[in-house]
Amino acid sequence: xKPVRFRSLQLRLAVPLAALYIAATAxxxxxxIYQAYDTASSLNDRELVLRAEDLARSVTKNDAGALxxxxxxxxxxxxxxxxxxxxAIRDASGWLVAASPTEFGDRVAKWxxxxxxxxxFRLSNLGSTDYYGLSIELASPAGLVSVSVARATDANxxxxxxxxxxxxxxxxxxxxxxxxxxxxxxxxxxxGFRPVMxxxxxxxxxxxxxTSVRLxxxxxxxxxxxxxxxxxxxxxxxxxxxxxxxxFTANAAHELRTPLAIVTGTLDTMEGNGELIxxxxxxxxxNRLVEQLLRVARLDAVALELGTVDLNEVASSAVVMMAPWxxxxxxxxAFVGAESPVYVSANAPAVVDAIRNLIENGILHSPPMGEVVxxxxxxxxxxxxxxxxxxxxxxxxxxxxxxxxxxxxxxxGAGLGLAIVQEIMKAHSGGVTVADxxxxxxxxxxxxxxxxxxxPTKA
Numbered sequence: 001x002k003p004v005r006f007r008s009l010q011l012r013l014a015v016p017l018a019a020l021y022i023a024a025t026a027x028x029x030x031x032x033i034y035q036a037y038d039t040a041s042s043l044n045d046r047e048l049v050l051r052a053e054d055l056a057r058s059v060t061k062n063d064a065g066a067l068x069x070x071x072x073x074x075x076x077x078x079x080x081x082x083x084x085x086x087x088a089i090r091d092a093s094g095w096l097v098a099a100s101p102t103e104f105g106d107r108v109a110k111w112x113x114x115x116x117x118x119x120x121f122r123l124s125n126l127g128s129t130d131y132y133g134l135s136i137e138l139a140s141p142a143g144l145v146s147v148s149v150a151r152a153t154d155a156n157x158x159x160x161x162x163x164x165x166x167x168x169x170x171x172x173x174x175x176x177x178x179x180x181x182x183x184x185x186x187x188x189x190x191x192g193f194r195p196v197m198x199x200x201x202x203x204x205x206x207x208x209x210x211t212s213v214r215l216x217x218x219x220x221x222x223x224x225x226x227x228x229x230x231x232x233x234x235x236x237x238x239x240x241x242x243x244x245x246x247x248f249t250a251n252a253a254h255e256l257r258t259p260l261a262i263v264t265g266t267l268d269t270m271e272g273n274g275e276l277i278x279x280x281x282x283x284x285x286x287n288r289l290v291e292q293l294l295r296v297a298r299l300d301a302v303a304l305e306l307g308t309v310d311l312n313e314v315a316s317s318a319v320v321m322m323a324p325w326x327x328x329x330x331x332x333x334a335f336v337g338a339e340s341p342v343y344v345s346a347n348a349p350a351v352v353d354a355i356r357n358l359i360e361n362g363i364l365h366s367p368p369m370g371e372v373v374x375x376x377x378x379x380x381x382x383x384x385x386x387x388x389x390x391x392x393x394x395x396x397x398x399x400x401x402x403x404x405x406x407x408x409x410x411x412x413g414a415g416l417g418l419a420i421v422q423e424i425m426k427a428h429s430g431g432v433t434v435a436d437x438x439x440x441x442x443x444x445x446x447x448x449x450x451x452x453x454x455x456p457t458k459a
Contacts, residue, residue: 013189018182025178029170036166044151048134049118052147055087056138059097059145067091067142069098084152086131092144103127104150111135114146123150130154195219199228206235306428308451309351311342311376318355319374326359330368333359336375344380344448346428351448354424354432355382357417358444362386366441380448386441391434399434421446 054075062068069089071079079085079100088099088108099105104126114135123131133150199215206213214232217225319335326333355374362372365388373385391399400422418432421444425432430448437443 056140059140061142087149090146309348312337322359338376343451345451358384382446
């Protein structure tokens with residue numbers, strides 16, 4: 001089975017961090033609980049040693065030279081009233097000096113004498129109570145004695161109850177603290193990646209129309225600065241490449257313009273057969289291509305200055321401009337204006353170019369005696385309808401690509417007209433769509449943003 005790989009860098013950081021924190025928390029809680037129980041056991045052992053020392057200090061010699069235990073009144077009362085604490089004291093020869101209770105003394109008398117290091121034991125068959133204790137050799141006023149002390153195992157019920165409460169609290173508090181800490185860690189990671197997300201959004205908008213944008217290095221982790229620098233250098237090379245391409249396109253179009261004009265003028269003065277007419281059509285097509293290349297170069301190189309324009313005026317001027325060309329090709333072009341001025345935020349010459357390209361496209365694809373209708377709508381739209389064969393659904397996404405031409409036999413031009421229209425509409429923050437005409441043909445619609453000021457910009 002292949003290991004699961006996280007594509008998100010945030011997950012790659014958060015998941016190992018979470019696993020490490022969970023493991024560390026579990027170990028810490030385990031060590032803490034162990035230490036708590038160990039400390040409680042150590043305190044119990046320490047208390048037993050202190051009791052043994054108190055008993056050893058109470059051993060004295062009587063007048064006959066024998067060892068005896070003289071407890072204080074308080075200690076004697078405590079041992080007499082409690083069955084939880086038991087003890088047995090023997091002298092250096094193993095003789096039992098004192099015991100409480102006597103059953104415990106009888107059992108201890110059979111044990112080896114204790115050493116100076118405590119030895120621990122458990123009694124499970126002394127009456128009905130289990131005991132835990134130790135035996136140790138201590139110095140007393142009467143010499144070395146062997147002291148055995150024990151305490152009932154259920155005498156530490158309070159301590160065990162507190163320990164259980166501690167374990168219970170740790171069991172439910174630890175996950176909450178763990179979740180809170182992990183949440184804070186994830187938020188910190190996301191906050192740390194916020195500059196990365198910002199530059200990602202900035203990089204997403206960089207394209208042929210925004211090649212001057214560069215990614216900022218401020219507030220970035222030091223590890224990402226070399227990557228950002230490399231990307232910016234790549235954008236520099238990309239911008240230089242686009243500039244060279246635009247300059248080449250503009251220069252080539254300018255260089256072709258003059259000889260084509262000379263050829264066109266010469267052909268107009270000549271009389272000939274059908275071959276000459278075909279040659280004139282080819283030269284006219286080359287002239288359109290050169291003009292379109294110049295428009296593309298201008299769109300790529302210069303940002304459009306937008307103002308308030310009336311769509312009725314610019315659309316009607318485009319129709320007037322294209323009418324002779326349409327008539328010369330046995331087509332007609334009509335204009336239907338809105339009842340009142342339609343003010344949009346646009347660049348008038350660019351809008352004229354867009355409408356001209358759509359009219360030219362419609363004329364080229366309409367049959368003889370066909371009609372192209374330009375209509376201005378009050379919502380800031382201009383539609384251009386033709387009577388051609390229409391645009392197949394499979395081609396509607398590609399007709400706006402540069403140099404793309406349909407595969408039909410009537411495909412003409414270089415495939416730049418509709419691409420120019422789309423570039424113009426992008427520069428206006430608008431859009432262009434294509435649909436079927438109500439009767440026959442295609443319907444192109446230009447959608448412009450409405451102007452805030454309802455007065456045309458003065459030239």
